[in-house]
Amino acid sequence: MQLPPPALLLSFLRALQTTTIGRLTKGPRLPSWSPLFELCVEALRRNALQMSKLSLADARASWDRSSSFDPALKQVARQPVTASGVRCEWFRPRTKLPSDAQTLLYLHGGGYCIGSTNTHAGLLARLTLAHGGQTLGVNYRLAPEHKHPAALEDALAVYRGLLLSGHAIDKLFVGGDSAGGGLTLALLQKLRTLGLPQPRAALLLCPWVDILDSEGSVQHNAAYDWMTPGEPQVWARYYLPDALDGKDPLVSPLYADLTGLAPLFVQVGTAEMLYDQVLRFAERARAAGVKLTLEEAKDMVHDWHLLAPFFPHCQAAIERIAAYMRSPD
Numbered sequence: 001m002q003l004p005p006p007a008l009l010l011s012f013l014r015a016l017q018t019t020t021i022g023r024l025t026k027g028p029r030l031p032s033w034s035p036l037f038e039l040c041v042e043a044l045r046r047n048a049l050q051m052s053k054l055s056l057a058d059a060r061a062s063w064d065r066s067s068s069f070d071p072a073l074k075q076v077a078r079q080p081v082t083a084s085g086v087r088c089e090w091f092r093p094r095t096k097l098p099s100d101a102q103t104l105l106y107l108h109g110g111g112y113c114i115g116s117t118n119t120h121a122g123l124l125a126r127l128t129l130a131h132g133g134q135t136l137g138v139n140y141r142l143a144p145e146h147k148h149p150a151a152l153e154d155a156l157a158v159y160r161g162l163l164l165s166g167h168a169i170d171k172l173f174v175g176g177d178s179a180g181g182g183l184t185l186a187l188l189q190k191l192r193t194l195g196l197p198q199p200r201a202a203l204l205l206c207p208w209v210d211i212l213d214s215e216g217s218v219q220h221n222a223a224y225d226w227m228t229p230g231e232p233q234v235w236a237r238y239y240l241p242d243a244l245d246g247k248d249p250l251v252s253p254l255y256a257d258l259t260g261l262a263p264l265f266v267q268v269g270t271a272e273m274l275y276d277q278v279l280r281f282a283e284r285a286r287a288a289g290v291k292l293t294l295e296e297a298k299d300m301v302h303d304w305h306l307l308a309p310f311f312p313h314c315q316a317a318i319e320r321i322a323a324y325m326r327s328p329d
Contacts, residue, residue, distance in 0.1 A: 011050065015042035029224060030271060032299045037311060041301055044226035052231065056113065060142075063110070063119045070122030070309050075129055078121075084161035086154045087139040089117040091128040101133035102171045102325055104203070105162060107155055107187075109178030109303060111208075111235030113143045123177070126308055126315065130322035133171075136162070140183070144238040148251055155187045160196070173325055174199045174262075177303050178274075179235070181207025185253035188261045198262035201328040203321055205267050206274055206302050209254040209281045211236045212246035216276035224271040225301045232273075254281045258288040265293045265324045267317060269300030293324065 019039045022029065029038055047066075051059040079090040104127060108120040117124060117137035128135040140154035162172060176184040181204040191198055214233060222229045240246060249256030254277055264285060268278040282294045297304065297317060308314040 011047040012039065012043040015039055015046050018042055018046075030299045037307075040307055040310060041224075041226050044301075045228075048226055048231070049228070051114075052228075052234075056144075060114050060116075063114055064116055066119060070125060072122055072125040072129060072309070076125045083136065083138075084157035086158050088158060089124075089137045089139070091117075091121075091124045091135040091137065093129060093132065097134060098132065100171070102131055102173060102200075103133055103162065103167050104128075104131060104135040104325070105155075105159060105172070105174045105199070106135050106137045107140065107151075107174070107176035107180035107183045108137060109176065109180045109206075109208075110142075111232065112148075112151055112179045112183075112239040113235055115142070115179075120177075122309065123305055123318075126305075126318050127175075127321065130318050131325045132322070143235075147241045148239055148244065151183055152186050152190060152250060155183055156190055159187060159191070159199075163196070169197045170200055172199045173201055173203060175203030175205065175321075176207070177205035177305065179208050181205060182209055182211070182251070182253055185209065185256070185261075186250045189249060189253070189256055192260050198260075201263040201265060201324070202261070203265050203324070205305060205321075206269065206272060207253075207266065207278060207281070208232070208274060209252060210277040211239070211252045213274075213277045218273045218276070221271055221273045221275060224299075225273045227273055227302055229273065254284065258285045258290050261285070261288075261290050263291040263293075263328055265295075265321065265328070267295045267297060267305075267321070269297045269302060269304055271299045272302040272304075274302060295320065 016039060019042050051062055075094060076091050077094055081088050081090060106124060108115040116139050124135050124137050138155060138158050141150040174184050184202050184204060188198060188202060218229050246252060247255045266282060268275055282292055285292045304314050305317050308318055
């Protein structure tokens with residue numbers, strides 16, 4: 001395995017002191033956390049705090065380098081493409097694709113203002129290897145340069161392009177983490193409005209479904225999660241046009257009419273700040289008749305899947321996503 005970037009290594013070194021002192025004086029932050037897992041979460045927290053002090057351009061560049069060390073990247077072939085005018089990147093296993101290979105259209109997280117197929121390259125590689133098909137990551141336009149609905153327009157354009165190029169709808173999945181999960185749900189709503197077919201299912205990893213939520217688990221899980229309570233509010237201000245209500249269903253799917261959407265597979269950590277809003281969303285989706293599978297990962301933080309290079313239980317969450325893709329009905 002290659003070493004992580006210097007900035008991330010420095011965060012680990014600084015986190016080591018904090019974690020060691022904390023466990024010696026107060027015990028583990030959560031009883032189930034191993035010393036190494038707690039160290040990784042603290043390092044992510046410190047890295048995120050450091051990134052928040054940078055300009056947006058510098059923060060984007062730093063995050064872009066953060067996944068380059070994942071050994072899973074050596075097992076996939078990456079192909080940058082322009083799909084329907086949008087910058088994208090294909091991730092495929094280096095082995096030959098089976099004739100019945102599935103396609104995953106993936107929308108990365110990052111608060112709608114940071115993120116790319118580079119920041120999520122490790123996760124995209126691991127998802128691709130797990131489901132055995134091909135994954136198309138979308139580099140949708142980012143805020144604040146491009147506010148809503150730019151990201152949704154890009155996602156819709158790429159999805160339409162896949163349909164026009166002959167991708168079978170029964171083998172087409174859409175998914176995303178965090179803001180990408182919210183964007184996935186916005187895309188499903190838009191497809192319904194336009195009379196376009198829904199994908200086979202949608203995969204939501206820690207989805208951000210209430211863009212202005214600042215209560216409940218946003219506060220009481222801040223002691224565990226690597227994000228800080230003020231970060232989502234900053235991202236929301238970047239993303240929202242001035243005249244748009246934060247409860248608009250295309251930016252906060254928690255408030256949407258969810259009737260008729262594709263089956264949903266949802267994963268959320270019980271120690272992450274978005275936990276409460278995801279549970280509320282799941283309840284509303286089921287009430288609307290949507291077929292929904294919800295996995296609550298005990299004591300896991302936001303986007304814990306990104307730690308899969310280090311922890312088997314994080315990789316296991318990715319494997320469960322792939323298992324669902326093989327049998328979503």
